[in-house]
Amino acid sequence: MDQEKIKKTVLLRGIGVSPGIVSGKAYVLDRRDVKALHYNLYGKDVIEREVERFRKALDESEKELLNIKERLGEGEEIGPLFIDVQIMILRDEKFVGSTVRNIRSRSINAEWALSLSVSRYREMFEKIEDAYLKGRIKDIEDVAQIVFRNLSGDTHESIVDIPDRVILIAHDLSPADTVQMKTEKILAFATDVGSKTSHTAIIARAIEIPATVGLKNVSEVVKTNDIVIIDGTWGTVIVNPDPELIKRYEEKRRHYHIMEEDLNKEAPLPSVTKDGHRIGIGANIEFSDEAVSAVSHGANGVGLFRTEFIYINKEQLPTEEEHYYHYQRVIETEGIKWATIRTFDLGGDKFISDPRLAEEMNPAMGLRAVRYCLREIDLFKVQIRAILRASVLGNTGILIPMISGVEEIRHVKEIIAEVKDELKKEGKPYGEGIKLGIMIEVPSAVVIADLLAREVDFFSIGTNDLIQYSLAIDRVNERVDYLYKPCHPAILRLIKQVVEAGHRAGIKVAMCGEMAGDPLYALVLMGLGLDGLSMTPLAIPRIKKIMRESTYSESTELIQNILGFMEAHEVEEYVRDYMTERFPELCPVNYEGLNERI
Numbered sequence: 001m002d003q004e005k006i007k008k009t010v011l012l013r014g015i016g017v018s019p020g021i022v023s024g025k026a027y028v029l030d031r032r033d034v035k036a037l038h039y040n041l042y043g044k045d046v047i048e049r050e051v052e053r054f055r056k057a058l059d060e061s062e063k064e065l066l067n068i069k070e071r072l073g074e075g076e077e078i079g080p081l082f083i084d085v086q087i088m089i090l091r092d093e094k095f096v097g098s099t100v101r102n103i104r105s106r107s108i109n110a111e112w113a114l115s116l117s118v119s120r121y122r123e124m125f126e127k128i129e130d131a132y133l134k135g136r137i138k139d140i141e142d143v144a145q146i147v148f149r150n151l152s153g154d155t156h157e158s159i160v161d162i163p164d165r166v167i168l169i170a171h172d173l174s175p176a177d178t179v180q181m182k183t184e185k186i187l188a189f190a191t192d193v194g195s196k197t198s199h200t201a202i203i204a205r206a207i208e209i210p211a212t213v214g215l216k217n218v219s220e221v222v223k224t225n226d227i228v229i230i231d232g233t234w235g236t237v238i239v240n241p242d243p244e245l246i247k248r249y250e251e252k253r254r255h256y257h258i259m260e261e262d263l264n265k266e267a268p269l270p271s272v273t274k275d276g277h278r279i280g281i282g283a284n285i286e287f288s289d290e291a292v293s294a295v296s297h298g299a300n301g302v303g304l305f306r307t308e309f310i311y312i313n314k315e316q317l318p319t320e321e322e323h324y325y326h327y328q329r330v331i332e333t334e335g336i337k338w339a340t341i342r343t344f345d346l347g348g349d350k351f352i353s354d355p356r357l358a359e360e361m362n363p364a365m366g367l368r369a370v371r372y373c374l375r376e377i378d379l380f381k382v383q384i385r386a387i388l389r390a391s392v393l394g395n396t397g398i399l400i401p402m403i404s405g406v407e408e409i410r411h412v413k414e415i416i417a418e419v420k421d422e423l424k425k426e427g428k429p430y431g432e433g434i435k436l437g438i439m440i441e442v443p444s445a446v447v448i449a450d451l452l453a454r455e456v457d458f459f460s461i462g463t464n465d466l467i468q469y470s471l472a473i474d475r476v477n478e479r480v481d482y483l484y485k486p487c488h489p490a491i492l493r494l495i496k497q498v499v500e501a502g503h504r505a506g507i508k509v510a511m512c513g514e515m516a517g518d519p520l521y522a523l524v525l526m527g528l529g530l531d532g533l534s535m536t537p538l539a540i541p542r543i544k545k546i547m548r549e550s551t552y553s554e555s556t557e558l559i560q561n562i563l564g565f566m567e568a569h570e571v572e573e574y575v576r577d578y579m580t581e582r583f584p585e586l587c588p589v590n591y592e593g594l595n596e597r598i
Contacts, residue, residue, distance in 0.1 A: 007240040016235030017201035020210030022188040022251040027166035038112040054078040054110035057150040082175035138172040142174035263541035267298030277552030280532030288329035295335035302339040303534020304512040323386030338395040369402035391431030403438040441465035452507030463513025487571040499529040527555030
């Protein structure tokens with residue numbers, strides 16, 4: 001019997017991080033972690049030679065990354081940026097110094113010493129609850145793997161050597177691997193590990209290559225030359241599909257592309273319902289060059305510019321000019337009519353290189369965000385000065401995270417007033433009309449939303465933290481993460497309360513959490529009265545389409561129905577059934593009909 005005919009079809013479910021459907025031949029890339037030997041050293045000379053061997057491996061690793069960066073074409077921005085991050089880690093005094101100290105103090109080989117350093121960083125990052133920041137340990141692990149390889153002298157399979165027109169399968173990929181895919185024409189990729197916030201996922205979205213990660217063992221299930229289908233929208237991988245399934249997915253792929261083309265063509269249209277209700281749609285971005293993608297996907301503004309990346313992995317704290325450079329680029333992007341810049345949401349253990357900062361037992365509820373800014377005022381002023389100066393260039397808002405009481409925002413306003421006075425005395429212009437807003441993301445802010453609304457120009461609801469804190473759910477604890485429900489009756493009432501408090505005070509209320517970009521919740525949020533939604537750029541065309549094909553009265557009727565439910569699962573099921581029936585192409589049911597074997 002033909003061997004191909006006895007291969008079984010297997011469906012794997014993971015996390016879709018970059019949308020699109022692709023089928024083709026698989027190429028399994030060997031990217032297993034290098035296993036480092038551990039041994040002790042004897043003699044001062046031997047130990048110092050080991051330190052030199054480690055430093056040589058660092059140099060070789062940096063050259064390797066610089067070569068990749070040089071191969072990237074002109075006009076590439078995000079790719080080189082991530083390569084720079086990895087180079088900064090290689091040069092980081094703590095990263096290098098801790099390993100050298102381990103070699104000398106413990107008399108151990110460089111691989112073992114480096115493993116100890118990475119373990120130490122892993123312990124620090126495991127305490128962070130913010131998914132994006134927690135995921136930054138992956139950058140350090142990726143860099144360590146490059147150094148391990150250079151210490152071992154082993155060569156490894158390069159993306160450059162892979163034949164083109166394949167679907168890449170690997171245990172894991174680094175940002176350095178991913179940035180080379182565009183030039184090598186990789187159709188799509190799937191990995192055992194990864195998350196939506198990994199830098200590899202961010203790059204995949206930037207270069208618009210379909211990708212599914214977090215599949216656990218796709219690199220073991222798939223063999224090179226197997227036929228696979230990757231759906232980066234719903235996070236599925238089908239291995240060895242039968243002819244009928246290939247035909248079905250080819251039709252689905254054609255339909256997907258037609259729909260995406262239509263969505264993108266219509267993306268610039270305003271988000272106005274059939275009965276004339278308008279809702280603002282902005283983009284959430286992490287990097288200044290993402291503003292271009294935001295415009296191309298239908299946003300005319302940035303609802304949330306996260307500024308943490310300006311700080312992360314820096315050997316020195318960023319200067320005012322560095323801040324200004326990033327804000328200027330966003331505000332001046334063609335098509336961007338307004339930009340909301342969130343001051344940094346970082347805490348003590350989220351910096352790598354700043355020795356002034358101490359560890360905390362519970363960083364999520366500790367010295368972070370506005371709390372940290374009000375303690376390190378000089379550092380906070382640097383960012384405020386840059387935002388104020390950049391606000392001359394266009395319609396700009398400052399968004400303050402994790403406000404829990406009126407005294408905090410009043411203190412912030414005093415600092416902003418001081419900075420304005422300083423700039424005025426220095427003869428440096430700033431935007432007189434700059435708006436000040438706060439994130440509503442802790443329960444106390446909801447309870448006193450009426451008081452906070454008197455102090456600011458706008459609210460932006462951060463659902464990720466609001467849900468976590470309100471329902472008392474540790475999102476990184478797998479035993480309770482099933483309780484994380486955006487449509488929990490308590491969450492819906494909290495959102496409604498904030499909207500009503502804001503509107504009574506005459507200010508606008510937007511949402512910038514993940515809930516805002518999920519098409520299933522589009523009518524729910526509109527019915528709750530939100531004035532604006534900000535989301536990842538790729539989600540914008542679909543959300544705008546739903547808005548245009550619905551009516552505001554329809555959304556308020558939906559809200560009246562679901563507010564009567566007492567249990568979260570009742571709301572979730574009702575909303576899912578309603579949206580998948582009402583918008584079958586925009587809110588499709590996940591794939592069924594195949595037996596999962598994994």
